[in-house]
Amino acid sequence: MTNEPQESAGNEQASSVGLVETRYARLFDSPNELLLENGKRFGPVTVAYETYGELSPQKDNAIFICHALTGDAHVAGRHLPTDEKPGWWDEFIGPGKGLDTNRYFVICANVLSGCKGTTGPSSADPETGKPFALKFPFVTVGDIVAVHSQLVRHLGIEKLLSIVGGSLGGMQTLEWAARFPEQINSVICLAAAAKLSAQGIAFNAVGRRAILADPNFHEGSYYDQEKGPTFGLALARMVAHITYLSEISFENKFGRKLQHSERPAYELLKETEFEVESYLHYQGQRFVERFDANSYLCLTHAMDYFDLAAAYGSLEKALGRTNARILIASYTSDWLFPTAQSLKLVEALIAQRKHVTFLELASSKGHDAFLLEIEQLVEIVQPFLEQTYASVRDRAEHGDN
């Protein structure tokens, strides 16, 4: 769920989608407001999105990427030639890459209640002209998917070739498959689950507590204040970041190495004695520069509340609604969404006689592996998409779409 995949050293230019721009769609205008899961209506919604590649004349090659907790629509390429880094999954998306933009039309949109262009707590409330702050409605994974689904229709696409996502993005793919099964031909669900574990909720609760108790939180109305709840948000990120790595990746990256010297300083106030401390502090600081605390509250709540079985009666009922081809992958060292949780999805899909492929991928990188282990991801995603595309075209030729 970090957004800094290691850049590939190779010929980046040739395999890059190049310069891209974020576009904006205005959806759910009155009287067609979005009906939220909490029963209220909400609109309009501005959706920030990016696309790469060309939509085929048959409009059958579109792949939608669902981003994770703190991601955004800028998934590949650069906005400016001077951008230090490309989009957050650039290594995976581009000409000849895992999601090959020579073949596929790739879409990614920022989630509802986010802070990267799509309407969220930091957006202006049309009624007051001021940021919604905590007047922003409580949003669920279902609501997020409803917005994305509408964006796809807005782009003139009837049926997606695939939806792809990891972590909270993976939860979105599952919800999408259950909620709008007519809209998708395949699902690629990485490092995710049908619900968050109690331990996962506990970590999110700690992060929210840090934000809510920050004296600069001002009940969420900090936008016109000199300082927002940066301490709380940084702390929330620090604790979350630990859950994105694995014990072994911490050992490999840092072990017990000291930051500045060979010998310990023996200072009680020193916060960056060990390299791992310094790293976590840095992650926290960087995060507050790019993320809104209210969005963090909204999106961790959405993650906690997601419960596919509860929403549809059972996992079998939820996943029985789709006929999409489904690829599920977990990672050996992911302890936030362990393999056992992926297997529950697989069992439900098999019980429903669905087309499911499952892989547990070996990685020491923990939950973040889905962002970092690109090579092995490409190896499974490329043939999966090719087979899906072939079967879609085959069915279209035989008038059986």
Next chain:
Amino acid sequence: MTNEPQESAGNEQASSVGLVETRYARLFDSPNELLLENGKRFGPVTVAYETYGELSPQKDNAIFICHALTGDAHVAGRHLPTDEKPGWWDEFIGPGKGLDTNRYFVICANVLSGCKGTTGPSSADPETGKPFALKFPFVTVGDIVAVHSQLVRHLGIEKLLSIVGGSLGGMQTLEWAARFPEQINSVICLAAAAKLSAQGIAFNAVGRRAILADPNFHEGSYYDQEKGPTFGLALARMVAHITYLSEISFENKFGRKLQHSERPAYELLKETEFEVESYLHYQGQRFVERFDANSYLCLTHAMDYFDLAAAYGSLEKALGRTNARILIASYTSDWLFPTAQSLKLVEALIAQRKHVTFLELASSKGHDAFLLEIEQLVEIVQPFLEQTYASVRDRAEHGDN
């Protein structure tokens, strides 16, 4: 590392050590100040301790208990008949219990830099009459053990039958065996390791960050303020508490159960929607009532810095110094001190031809299992102590002590 083992339902009275009191020893008076690992001298040190049972005429039946991060000297019995709860390991210690006070003389002392009677940051600095606060010296596990070792000599005991500890207490037993090998006949080291993992340091760093950034921290000089860093300390406890349980124990205890209703409230500011959130908040609140934030900083630092191999050149060199019988136990669901770390101790001991017994105990209760799974602990500790005691008496009879 929580201090609330489940009380046994049985006949508590008959197997209780009954009413006990905390005593105080004043050690390291000038000019015999304690030489700390950071090279400075410190004294005097008041040590709070409790004892249960009777010291044998041969003074060969004493067992010292090393408490964990936030424990204290009050390990069994009650101070007052009206006390709601007995000492923190009461289920394990008493007449006929695991540490049988009919046979053994049990000692437990609060650690140096703690806040339960032994000199620590909240104690009065003799020079100023005010609390040391962060003028308190940086303390290591070695320093903690040096104080306990001196207490044992102060009590007129030349050699302990055993030292017992879990978690940070287990680290103390290892350090003691390496530092004062002449003082101990056996070691019972539970849920511990020769060093904390980078992931463990990371969790401690988050907790310290929460305390240090609390606006009521006042650089540690909060004792005369209206309010101390209670928010930060509670948050530190919340995140630490997650590491003391296991994913499965969270699932078993709470799962995704809601606290107050069948249906979610969909409220952004609600902090106790799920039972697990409510539980963590309660743990945090309870903790600040009983613990000092500066002590928490000192003791988590001591834990982070502990590195037995680095201190003695290698694990083999450290553990090669002792001829004590050693019992090491880990717990299957303990992810803070996983079995792999215990096995490193065992390998070093075997390489040094030492007497070592190792067990991985099955438990779903995570790191806290050493406080909670008393029955299986008794089963291994009782025979281990009996054999140790028999061999000690045997050697004494043959003039070979």
